[in-house]
Amino acid sequence: MKTPLIALASALLMTAVPATSQDIIVSAEEAAAVELISRELDRNLVHADWPRQQARGEGVAMVRFQRDADGRAVDVEFYRRSGSSSVDRLARRAVKRLGRNAPLPALGGADQIFQANIIVANSEQAFSNFASKLAKLEKTRLSDPRERRVFAFTASPRKAS
Template identity: 75%
Template sequence: MKTPLIALAGALLMTAVPAISQDIIVSAEEAAAVERISRELDRNLVAADWSRNRSAGEGIAMVRFQRGADGRPVNVKIYRRSGSGSVDRLARRAVNRLGLSVPLPAIGGDGQLFQANIIVASSDAEFANLSTTLGKLEKARLADPRERAVFAFSASPREAG
């Protein structure tokens, strides 16, 4: 079985919507924090040893959460299901493991909502297809001004395992 590609793709860095049209201002400190969170989530996804699960599936899982007082994710929920229970479980598990080694940084105010957009694909072509789909989903989501306050993050695609 070919190893699936697992990646995070977020509204700030990997969508088809230009950042300026989103009315989002990100400080250098916040950008560095998002990069660190993205790397940690990427490691969590790879550590799940996805390649052992033959019924892994493919899809885009959108997971929302807030930062608890202890720097760990709280209120972790699937915002948009991938269509694969395996992908959704992987995404939720990876988000729940954030902040284990180093607490999540305090970005935004109390109650700040975060979103991890996680793509799982079995080929580069499917990853490109899902990335295009995610771009359209994020563009539609960000058309709602209330959604612009959601802090999303991103990382480069990488092969698991």
């Protein structure tokens, strides 16, 4: 059985060309916080995916959440489901665990929205296809000025164990 690639794919906050002329500016503090959250989410994906008892589906899950006063992920909900119940379960489980080991950084106001874009793919080619699809979805999403205040984050693709 091939092991799927599970990645927290970028919301392209720093790399996508926005559909509007307004640039997106990310401070060093925000970039460091995004990196911290990304690493924790990647660890949670490993934990949520173990033990692997059956093959996972494939897809892109876009999960939104907020940070409570204790630094934990709350109000976890899907912005966009992957189309695979196993991918959605994995993504939701990993996001719900954020802030358990160390509080999430306080960014923005009390109502700051975070978004985790998680790709699960069974091959490099499928991952590439999903990443292209995600880039298009994010370009469309970022064309709405209200969406620009959503913090999204990334981690490197990895092979699931």
